[in-house]
Amino acid sequence: MRIGEIIESRRPVFSVEFFPSKTDEGRRRLLETARELSALELDFVSVTYGAGGSTREGTVDITRALKEDLGLEVMAHLSCVGERREGLAATLDRLEELGIENIFALRGDPPRGETDFVQTEGGLGSAAELATFISENYDFAVGGACFPEVHPEAPDLDTDLTYLKTKVDAGADFLITQLFFDNRVYFDFVEAARAKGIEVPIIPGIIPVTGFAHTKRICALCDSSIPPGLESAMLAAEGDPEAEFNLGVAYAAQQSAELLAAGAPGIHFYALNKAPATRAVLGALRAARPWLAPHERAWTAGRDPVG
Numbered sequence: 001m002r003i004g005e006i007i008e009s010r011r012p013v014f015s016v017e018f019f020p021s022k023t024d025e026g027r028r029r030l031l032e033t034a035r036e037l038s039a040l041e042l043d044f045v046s047v048t049y050g051a052g053g054s055t056r057e058g059t060v061d062i063t064r065a066l067k068e069d070l071g072l073e074v075m076a077h078l079s080c081v082g083e084r085r086e087g088l089a090a091t092l093d094r095l096e097e098l099g100i101e102n103i104f105a106l107r108g109d110p111p112r113g114e115t116d117f118v119q120t121e122g123g124l125g126s127a128a129e130l131a132t133f134i135s136e137n138y139d140f141a142v143g144g145a146c147f148p149e150v151h152p153e154a155p156d157l158d159t160d161l162t163y164l165k166t167k168v169d170a171g172a173d174f175l176i177t178q179l180f181f182d183n184r185v186y187f188d189f190v191e192a193a194r195a196k197g198i199e200v201p202i203i204p205g206i207i208p209v210t211g212f213a214h215t216k217r218i219c220a221l222c223d224s225s226i227p228p229g230l231e232s233a234m235l236a237a238e239g240d241p242e243a244e245f246n247l248g249v250a251y252a253a254q255q256s257a258e259l260l261a262a263g264a265p266g267i268h269f270y271a272l273n274k275a276p277a278t279r280a281v282l283g284a285l286r287a288a289r290p291w292l293a294p295h296e297r298a299w300t301a302g303r304d305p306v307g
């Protein structure tokens with residue numbers, strides 16, 4: 001099913017992002033994680049895409065396994081990095097043959113060790129160009145990335161939103177955000193996007209912190225900030241892994257609940273191929289249903305919610 005249609009028909013939508021593993025053991029664990037999380041009725045899962053032959057194969061392989069072996073609705077990521085049009089078309093042809101209906105169109109990050117994105121000769125230079133290429137040649141539903149704290153290469157929010165609009169106009173019919181921890185950032189971003197004429201659903205991307213040092217490294221890589229309150233609470237855990245994990249789960253559950261209560265269309269979890277934290281957060285959300293109005297949430301033992 002196309003993700004735009006899923007969002008329209010089921011609110012909220014819950015999804016999880018996986019990254020292909022380079023080892024057989026990592027692949028096995030990823031599929032085990034997906035199996036565990038699928039018990040919580042995921043609306044879709046997505047598989048990231050890295051530049052280069054083996055990681056590209058990994059995306060197609062994991063996408064196939066999640067769809068065919070686990071019966072999940074899958075979105076494959078695809079990026080322009082290091083690809084000519086023919087290479088992009090070959091990957092899209094294979095995904096089409098597998099019956100995949102959703103593609104997340106990205107420009108992509110430069111390969112490790114390089115700082116600037118360089119357009120491959122005969123390739124494409126932005127996510128908007130990739131979205132156009134897909135829309136003109138295929139029948140996939142297309143999604144795109146957005147950056148509530150502004151993409152690191154953009155000079156300012158307004159310029160970034162101007163380019164984001166070109167991606168939406170090129171066919172991206174939903175957006176997923178980079179991870180963030182301060183909901184004010186998301187609310188302000190959505191308001192600014194709407195003012196720019198970007199009307200498509202914007203799904204917040206949330207990472208349940210399972211280890212603070214690791215999450216800090218991820219945030220540094222993607223320019224996401226950590227609010228002082230969360231940082232000091234994490235520091236108070238004094239490196240105790242269990243305390244950090246519990247705090248991370250509690251924070252992500254509360255953050256997601258506030259987003260959903262305010263009308264966010266769903267939550268996309270950056271689960272880092274591990275089940276426990278996302279499972280706890282998603283389980284809590286499914287139980288508490290913060291997206292419903294308080295009177296719809298009322299519950300007494302043995303009775304369904306009253307309307």
Ligand SMILES: Cc1cc2nc3c(=O)[nH]c(=O)nc-3n(C[C@H](O)[C@H](O)[C@H](O)COP(=O)(O)OP(=O)(O)OC[C@H]3O[C@@H](n4cnc5c(N)ncnc54)[C@H](O)[C@@H]3O)c2cc1C
Nearest residue numbers: 048049077106107108109126127145151153154160163178
């Ligand atoms: C949810 C999510 C999933 C991701 N998954 C992956 C993945 O699987 N693989 C991967 O490699 N990376 C992934 N990324 C990272 C992403 O590829 C990088 O952040 C990359 O730097 C930007 O990609 P984009 O698709 O947003 O690019 P674009 O939308 O092309 O934007 C990139 C930059 O160029 C600017 N820009 C856009 N168009 C123009 C133009 N015409 N002229 C001048 N400037 C322009 C934008 O403002 C922005 O600063 C993901 C990011 C997110 C948020």
